[in-house]
Amino acid sequence: MSTGNEMLLEKLQANFNEVEPPLSHQEAFEEASRCLYCYDAPCITACPTGIEIPSFIKKIASDNLLGSARKIMEANPVGASCARVCPTEELCEGACVLNGSTQPIMIGKLQRYATDWAIHNEKVLFKSGKPNGKSVGVIGGGPAGLSAARELGLMGYGVTIYEAEEEAGGLDTYGIVSFRLPKRVSFWEVDQVKQVGVDIRTNTRVGRDVSLEELKENHDAVILSVGMSDVPMLGIEGEELNGVHDAIEFVKQTKSGQLSQAFAGKKGVVIGAGNTAIDGATCAVRLGAENMKILYRRSEKEMTAYDFEYEFAKQDGVEFRWLTAPKRLIGDEAGNVCAIECEKMELGEADADGRRRPMPIPDSTFTLEVDFVIKAIGQTRYTDLLEQFNIHHDGGVVTLNDDRFETSVNNVFSCGDVIFGKGQGEAMVVTASEQGKQTAYQVHEKLSGLQAESTA
Missing domain, CATH: 3.50.50.60 (FAD/NAD(P)-binding domain)
Known part of the structure; x- marks a missing residue:
């Protein structure tokens, strides 16, 4: 028999169940059938990762859910999370041509429908590319780091992610409430990255457990995607109080x-x-x-x-x-x-x-x-880590060389929240994902001399 405390904890746990219901099969089919499948679709342009939205929606309408999920995830390695947390009304749905005449297509919910199917059926969407003999270390396993690692794995690089937390996923795993983004979603995305041969070393803090010099010795390039840190002090009397x-x-x-x-x-x-x-x-x-x-x-x-x-x-x-x-x-x-x-x-x-x-x-x-x-007044930066590695920054915001995502240190690149601020970048999961992809392409170009294209 459950005690009073156990019953209360069970009730609290239920309060953290996902609040937004998924589309049923019939609802998804009907919504997908409303799409005009525009040739020059503005929703694609409005998506920071450039998902071919009409294509993935048409695959839902034809009951090709595997193809739909793959189309989403090839453009956005954290597309299952973004289906839940993206401000779609400002991005893809805001650009839908049906705005004004009727209701925009529920792109976010359809994206969730397809990726939820893949999660439920434990689908592996990608496999690693032919090994090219080169290695890349990624510091931080959040959306940007996972995205960069996935693209590099597809291109045949040996990739190791160094993640300080117990689990990878960064903000998606730890920082977005369960009733909007359950952990199982980000864990599936992490597993998709592992499936392309990426080695993820958790409980490993760079600067403490492994040095940047070791990373530079062991890898041909390093990507810094550590995000941001804790909430800063308010600077007022009484902050030390309990509660x-x-x-x-x-x-x-x-x-x-x-x-x-x-x-x-x-x-x-x-x-x-x-x-x-x-x-x-x-x-x-x-x-x-x-x-x-x-x-x-x-x-x-x-x-x-x-x-x-x-x-x-x-x-x-x-x-x-x-x-x-x-x-x-x-x-x-x-x-x-x-x-x-x-x-x-x-x-x-x-x-x-x-x-x-x-x-x-x-x-x-x-x-x-x-x-x-x-x-909740913002977050501090990993300035000590940047200075330890002699990486140029402005108040903790990494300074990049041109648009190539390379830092002031040769063959050390950076993406995600660590480059956001001072008029640079946007603080969205979907933006971090795209930055990760673009950083991977820049690393590939630097190491191979060849221009990369999406390899998913």
Whole structure:
């Protein structure tokens, strides 16, 4: 017989089941049949990885799900994850020619339908290319690193991924909430990369367990795709109190099955308004928090979260407090956070990133009672690692030579979030995947002198 605690944990686990239902076979067939299969399809142009969308949809309509899944994954090595987390309304679906006359094709859901079929049927979509005698090391097994490794494996390179975490997959495995992206999806994508001969060494941190010099000795080229690190400090009084959480670690724990009953019936705030902030707030709701607020020092217009994430949070009952900044955290006698002191803000002139700078309004301080605080104000960079390897960077954003994804160190390339920022790149899973592919092509061109094309 289950105890009360076991029953509660089972209920919490159910709260983290995927919320968006899949298309049925009939729904997928009918939706695929609506597609016009445009010859010069704008949806392809709008997809950062250039998936041949009309082609994969037509294969669904003809019940060729293996061909459909392969068409998706050859263009996007993390296409199963992207089917769930891409802002499709801004990308492919936003470009659909049916906008305005009717509803755009549900490209994301059809992409999920095809890749889910491949996952369920344990399909292996690709095999390694003929060995060419050259070797590449990839630092980091997130979307960009996996994508680069998969392409290089198809071209016959011996590839080793060095991954610091227990499992590969990066953001898709640890950083996106389970109820939007279950781990099984990213694990399948990782397995597809292994199937082309890529060796993935987990629990291996470059700079600690293996040096860059060793990598350069053992490989003909190295790709740096380490992403970003933890949430930075708020820089306010009280951050050391119990009950103050890093949003990245908070979400990671829920994805690792570490579900705590400590949040049940509690009041919490999330500081920040990006996608990670939304994830932190909605995770807390699923852990039983009864009152969740997101505090953001700018207005709704400047929020960086995707629109669908924002709507999802509001449906979960998350309250948004715009133009509100934390001043200090207040603790009780036991050292637990019990309140947050805030001040109202107003927007002034635009700052370096083009957003209007928030300025405090005098005498606007107020206090909110809280039981926990989640910090989600961006992520720090692996600057120590970059400096250890003498790689040129601007505040942790790797400096690239031209458009070839090569760093200041010869035969060391870089892609993914580690090159995002300072007006360079975009922070999307699908963009990281495309960068990984393009980096692989640049590595191939540098090592072989031959221009690469997609080999899937």
